[in-house]
Amino acid sequence: MVKSRNNKHRYIVIITFCVAAHFPVIAQEMTQEKSRSDSKKEIITLDYHIRSRAADAFTNDMIAYAKKQGGYLVSINRGRLVFRIPVKIGRKNIDKKIDSSAGSYIYRASYQNQDVSVRIIDLQAKLKASVTNLEKLRKLSATAGLDDLLDLETAMNNSLQKVDHLKGEISYLESSSDLYLVSIQINSIHVSSSADQVPIPWIRNLGLQGLTGAK
Amino acid sequence: MKRYKAFIYLIIVNLVLSLVFSSCQSQTRIDLPHGFAKYEDESSAFEAVTADAVRLKVHTVRNEPAGSLNVLTNTSQIHFKQIGYKILRDEKITSTSGLTGRLFITSVQTMNGEFRYLAAFFPDEKRIHIVEAAGSKSTFGFYEKDILSKVKTIQPGFFLPGWE
Numbered sequence: 036m037v038k039s040r041n042n043k044h045r046y047i048v049i050i051t052f053c054v055a056a057h058f059p060v061i062a063q064e065m066t067q068e069k070s071r072s073d074s075k076k077e078i079i080t081l082d083y084h085i086r087s088r089a090a091d092a093f094t095n096d097m098i099a100y101a102k103k104q105g106g107y108l109v110s111i112n113r114g115r116l117v118f119r120i121p122v123k124i125g126r127k128n129i130d131k132k133i134d135s136s137a138g139s140y141i142y143r144a145s146y147q148n149q150d151v152s153v154r155i156i157d158l159q160a161k162l163k164a165s166v167t168n169l170e171k172l173r174k175l176s177a178t179a180g181l182d183d184l185l186d187l188e189t190a191m192n193n194s195l196q197k198v199d200h201l202k203g204e205i206s207y208l209e210s211s212s213d214l215y216l217v218s219i220q221i222n223s224i225h226v227s228s229s230a231d232q233v234p235i236p237w238i239r240n241l242g243l244q245g246l247t248g249a250k
Numbered sequence: 251m252k253r254y255k256a257f258i259y260l261i262i263v264n265l266v267l268s269l270v271f272s273s274c275q276s277q278t279r280i281d282l283p284h285g286f287a288k289y290e291d292e293s294s295a296f297e298a299v300t301a302d303a304v305r306l307k308v309h310t311v312r313n314e315p316a317g318s319l320n321v322l323t324n325t326s327q328i329h330f331k332q333i334g335y336k337i338l339r340d341e342k343i344t345s346t347s348g349l350t351g352r353l354f355i356t357s358v359q360t361m362n363g364e365f366r367y368l369a370a371f372f373p374d375e376k377r378i379h380i381v382e383a384a385g386s387k388s389t390f391g392f393y394e395k396d397i398l399s400k401v402k403t404i405q406p407g408f409f410l411p412g413w414e
Contacts, residue, residue: 143334
């Protein structure tokens, strides 16, 4: 009886020990997971097709809105406006803003997320290696003879360019993930419905695009 | 003598066949509405335009995938919604020759202002006969009534699309 109770105690001690031994590992994994989700970087593209009775007024209104929210106009080309607007504004607020402009309505909207966190980590690793390489070259140049100096200078220049390029790309990806890429196509006649929802090809061809400027 | 007779028969058959085929129009067409000038080219579509750029096109496509008028109507409604056209009229239409079809008149904003787009289609067993017309809102209104009456005069072409 006493022996069996001792055995039970032994099992409890062993199990407690195992759990305690694994606790730091579990805690570490949880922290890593949290930091991974914290450092998750995404480029979010919002693509809108709209019809507007007053395209010019809509364009001016959107430029003012983007500026007010801390964003900016990237380009205007053939009725397509491209903006950068801070992510903190929220997608729904942008939807609402576009739809509430006088005489305008959204008839098609799509959203795309591109996860760039892995790409950033990759670039950061490359940057670290390039910086180390640059440091090595600098140290070498201090002790190098006149003959090697020219080669070293070329190598250092290349390395410096690489570091700058990597820094630029990282900074672009990081800043891009703070801003939505908002594309708005206004009053396009070159649009067709999707084959998923309109499976009859000749119906997808109905519209102005088949008539205007045909001859 | 026999050879001579056979030659005569051959000529007669040839004449009859060419008469039959020449009486069968290749283009699906409608009576030309007032103010329109027809393109007289070899195109398989019947096309016309007015001086103020209202355009008209009549053509035939294969009914593929084959759909009933009801299915085609519903699909067209989805299509117009997806491309941002507002449907102003959506109604049944019957041609003078007895073909039953569907008529849509829509409104669409373009960079050149508001446009009207008309589409009428008449399915038969293997083909769909389509009439399309479009122009800016201000000019289309002038021709609309006449176009609508002429849509009903649709006469299907003889050939299936791809035969000619």
